[in-house]
Amino acid sequence: MPELPILDNQGRLASAAPIIVAxxxxxxxxxxxxxxxxxxxxxxxxxxxNSQEALAVVLGILHEAPSRSxxxxxxxxxxxNAWVASMALLIMLGTSIHHPEQRIDASRALWAVxxxxxxxxxxxRTRWRIWGRFGRVAHLKLAIDSLLFxxxxxxxxxxxxPIEFLGANFIDYLGRAETICRLALERxxxxxxxxxxxxxxxxxxxxxxxxxxxxxxxxAALASYVPAYSRDGIEE
Numbered sequence: 001m002p003e004l005p006i007l008d009n010q011g012r013l014a015s016a017a018p019i020i021v022a023x024x025x026x027x028x029x030x031x032x033x034x035x036x037x038x039x040x041x042x043x044x045x046x047x048x049x050n051s052q053e054a055l056a057v058v059l060g061i062l063h064e065a066p067s068r069s070x071x072x073x074x075x076x077x078x079x080x081n082a083w084v085a086s087m088a089l090l091i092m093l094g095t096s097i098h099h100p101e102q103r104i105d106a107s108r109a110l111w112a113v114x115x116x117x118x119x120x121x122x123x124x125r126t127r128w129r130i131w132g133r134f135g136r137v138a139h140l141k142l143a144i145d146s147l148l149f150x151x152x153x154x155x156x157x158x159x160x161x162p163i164e165f166l167g168a169n170f171i172d173y174l175g176r177a178e179t180i181c182r183l184a185l186e187r188x189x190x191x192x193x194x195x196x197x198x199x200x201x202x203x204x205x206x207x208x209x210x211x212x213x214x215x216x217x218x219x220a221a222l223a224s225y226v227p228a229y230s231r232d233g234i235e236e
Contacts, residue, residue, distance in 0.1 A: 001192050002136075003199045011201065016042065018167040024196055025140040026078045029133055033074070040071045041163075084121060085134035086141035087113050091214055092189045093180070095222065098213035106131055106189070108225050112214075115221035136194045139184060143177035146209050174198050175207030183211070 004024060006017035014020065019041045027034040088109040095104040110131060114121040121127065147169055148154055159165040166173060181197060184190040198204055214222075 001194075002196050004196055007199055007202065013170070013202070018163055018170055021140060022163065022166070025082065025137045026075050028137045028196060037071055037075055081130045082134040082137070082141055084110070084113055084127060084130045086138040086145075087117075088131060089135065089138040089180075089184060089189060090142055090211070091218055092187070093183055093211045094214045095219075096187050096189075097183075097211050099219065102219070102222060104222065106135070107227070108222055111225050112218045112221040115224070116218055135190065137196050139177050139180040139190070140196065142180050143173055143209075146176045146180070147173050171204065172207060174202075175205045176209050178204055179207055179209045180211075183209075 004017075004021055006014050006020050008014045016038075019038060023034045023038040023041065026037060088106060091109040091112050092104050092106070095102050095109075110124075110127045114124070114127065122130070144166070145155065147166075148158070150172075151159070151165075151169070153159050153165075178198060181190065181195060185192060185195070
């Protein structure tokens, strides 16, 4: 289980923890891209570098990295892909909780996402690549949505400074992420060895998260699901 590296040398929550989580959610399996994006965000947000050595590391990363505009373009593209995985996880959780009679798994959820958003979701092969890459951090994205909703915001109505908002509510956010993660692990939608989670020693309060029932259109899509490799639409 990869741990979110959000503690300082004294085992306390690092001041940069919110942007560390943001970069991991954007690049869960690309350490170089994650480091470049983290350094860029750190500078943009006026982060304080506590030593000349640390400053040299940050500047060295940015010197070798693409331009800031290109880094932002790449991050935006990655975030758009991550949305497919988080929506699939939300469908799996909502279906399993509110419609336990309905069979649900990643294949069905990704199919339902493609039917619900036909003009926004890529091909089946690409959807599976996205799930393989971003499924392990899908709970982090859903936790953001939950936190925003709890404070009267949404992805279409963000707070003035999203990172500052996340920092001010970071422990609550981690609690929501852990709750969603536990639900997904219990139902075997995610797996312990792959999912990014908070450090074991960090005390995180249990936060109740409301998982909505999937809309009727999603349930209809699930009912119409036909496995890609089946005989006459009948699963082996």
